[in-house]
Amino acid sequence: MPSAYILANVDVKDPAAYEEYKRLSTIAMKAHGAEVCVRGGKTEVLEGDWTPDRVVLLKFPSVEKARAFYDSTEYKAAIRARQDIAVMRMVLIEGV
Secondary structure (H helix, E strand, O other), rough: OOOOOEEEEEOOOOOOHHHHHHHHHHHHHOOOEEEEEEEEEOOOOOOOOOOOOEEHHHHHHHHHHHHHHHHHHHHHHHHHHHHOEEEEEEEEEEOO
């Protein structure tokens, strides 16, 4: 079974309020076996015109596990906390 990744680019509008989203999303990640590969580190554009804000990369054992994380009660609470304080762009990527 191939692994799966969730890649997110987040434009944080209110850093202080975003701390609650981070707390709640961490609970969801731990509950659903996410391996945090990247969470807000420095980025350097090597090619193209993409200028990401805050990048997050999570690894899961399978696409099903990644979807279960995203659809979970725990992550829904994080999504509610994020409303109006950050713009999230998120994709699910099947690994090899």
